[in-house]
Amino acid sequence: MMIDRSSIALFLVLSFLVGVLDASAGDSDPRYRTCVAQCEKTGCVGERCFPHCKFPSDGVASDGPWYMQEPLYLKWKQWDCESDCRYNCMIDREKEREALGDGPVKYHGKWPFKRVFGIQEPASVAFSAFNLAMHFHGWLSFFILLYYNLPLKQDKKAYYEFASLWHIYGLLAMNSWFWSAVFHSRDVDLTEKLDYSSAVALLGYSLLLTILRSFNVRDEAARVMVAAPLLAFTTTHILFLNFYSLDYGWNMKVCVVMGVAQLLIWAIWAGRTHHPSRWKLWVVDSLMPMLYGMPQLFHLPAYGGVSLGTMPSFEHLSSLRRLSSSL
Known part of the structure; x- marks a missing residue:
């Protein structure tokens, strides 16, 4: 009966989240698109003009000599004509929406943000860096626990059969949060794809x-049977984002489904095994869906709220990981 109720709850939560997700509504707004198109022609948004709008997006003047190329500091910042037009049109459009009493919407897959000291989204960068630090701390603590505090086999390997899987998770998590910090400090095509690809790879893995840990799958053949379809789907989705279409809405749905599914599986596993940290995990489970759906958290970007929420959730999962080695 418990499994039936859990399955129903999982289905309802995932259906609700998929239904409410609506990414990139802002950049499909006709007024925003008109503003960007006009800015790219005139180089101005209202009274604000951008001198480097006379350069194309690759930073090289089409009919000028080398000394007419865009300055190096502008190339480093990657704030070319297109990005400046998008940013300022977004700011103006959000002011109009606020005056009308409308809430914020996403632009190109991201909530409205403000640049600070050359950093595009300082709150998200800070929280991503904190997540990176906490994942490194968790991975290092797990490594010390296995190889220095617990007995080892004769070949110096850990007795815990899931150790290698957790090590891979730690490396993927640190890689994902590193590229998240880079992407939210400087949003260009390369950093965007690296961030999205790393996040999808982490969520898929x-x-x-x-699944492997909660169902205690120890047989190698069974692990391969479970891993093959999940890894195939994750790889296909990453290739789709990078080489076919960076569909923000579809990617958000995929990531939320994978993220919420694993949180619910962990919650059910913790309850069935009467894990000491189950109450902490249940609290995190109840908060994370709200962080995904909230457009702003104390005037911070929603991604910053999600990043902030994943820091305590990782600590709780770390406690599950450390204690699960004895189960």
Whole structure:
């Protein structure tokens, strides 16, 4: 009966989240698109003009000599004509929406933001860096626990059969949060694809790890049977984003489904095994869907709220990981 109720709850939560997700509504707004198109022609948004709008997006003047190329500091910042037009049109459009009493919407897959000291989204960068630090701390603590505090086999390997899987998770998590910090400090095509690809790879693998650990899958053949479809789907989705279409809405739905699914699986596993940290995990489970759906958290970007929320959730999962080695 418990499994039936859990399955129903999982279905309802995932259906609700998929239904409410609506990415990139802002950049499909006709007024925003008109503003960007006009800015790219005139180089101005209202009274604000951008001198480097006379350069194309690759930073090289089409009919000028080398000394007419865009300055190096502008190339480094990657704030070319297109990005400046998008940013200022977004700011103006959000002011109009606020005056009308409308809430913020996403632009190109991201909530409205403000540049600070050359950093595009300082709150998201800070929270991503904190997540990176906490994941490194968790991975290092797990490594010390296995190889220095617990007995080892004669070949110096850990007795815990899921150790290698957790090590891979730690490396993928640190890689994902590193590129998240880079992307939110400087949003260009390369950093965007690296961030999205790293996040999808982490979510896909962590869902696989969640299934293997919660169902205690130890047989190698069974692990391969479980891993093959999940890894195939994750790889296909990454290739789709990079080489076919960076569909923000579809990617958000995929990521939320994988993320919420593993949180619920962990919650059910913790309840059935009467894990000491189950109450902490249940609290995190109840908060994370709200962080995904909230457009702003204390005037911070929603991604910053999600990043902030994942820091305590990782600590709780770390406690599950450390204690699960004895189960």
